Amino acid sequence: MSCPDKKPQLELKLLEEIRSRRSIRNFTEDDVDDNTVDLIIEMGTWAPSGLNNQPWRFVVVRDQTIRNEISTKTKYSKIIRNAPVCIAVFLDHSQSYDYVKDIQAIGACIQNMLLTIHHLGLGGVWLGEILKNKEAVEIILGVPEGMELMAVIALGQTTEKRAPEGDRRPTSEVILART
Numbered sequence: 001m002s003c004p005d006k007k008p009q010l011e012l013k014l015l016e017e018i019r020s021r022r023s024i025r026n027f028t029e030d031d032v033d034d035n036t037v038d039l040i041i042e043m044g045t046w047a048p049s050g051l052n053n054q055p056w057r058f059v060v061v062r063d064q065t066i067r068n069e070i071s072t073k074t075k076y077s078k079i080i081r082n083a084p085v086c087i088a089v090f091l092d093h094s095q096s097y098d099y100v101k102d103i104q105a106i107g108a109c110i111q112n113m114l115l116t117i118h119h120l121g122l123g124g125v126w127l128g129e130i131l132k133n134k135e136a137v138e139i140i141l142g143v144p145e146g147m148e149l150m151a152v153i154a155l156g157q158t159t160e161k162r163a164p165e166g167d168r169r170p171t172s173e174v175i176l177a178r179t
């Protein structure tokens, strides 16, 4: 049976979740189970990609020793050390057809993952500063040849309060023209 009111409500919830997502950098010691991590990654893979080439690959990092090692490669080391789970996101060059478009697709994938993390009531942050040492991270994680690190997502349960709204430029400042 159709429910005419359902779709607008769903859309409002989606908009609210997009608006209220914030980077979370403090985590409790509670674990995030494998099924939840798989769901977050699956939602990432529903992102669009040029020619549907799905160039993303992932390494799930739980091991404290490995997280400590990776953490030395960024000034945001505390976030990686303290997050129960980090997901390293890679571009698989064997699937690549256009570098810029592949990177755009991976950005969409990461945003899907962050929104899923937020939707599940968890916290997460996109870490890019670590890319200055991407080759070192690729060696630590032992990924196959042709995998290029794009980001590390740190996630976990959190008690951190999300920053209040109002830290975005208004659309009137970012729309260059209306023709």
Ligand SMILES: Cc1cc2nc3c(=O)[nH]c(=O)nc-3n(C[C@H](O)[C@H](O)[C@H](O)COP(=O)(O)O)c2cc1C
Pocket: 021, 022, 023, 024, 025, 076, 125, 126, 127, 128, 129, 130, 163
């Ligand atoms: C490409 C990219 C790289 C980022 N790198 C880092 C990082 O290395 N460390 C960090 O704490 N946050 C990082 N962030 C998170 C941004 O600081 C954050 O998204 C921005 O300040 C807006 O805040 P919000 O996510 O809470 O809305 C990165 C975000 C993006 C998109």
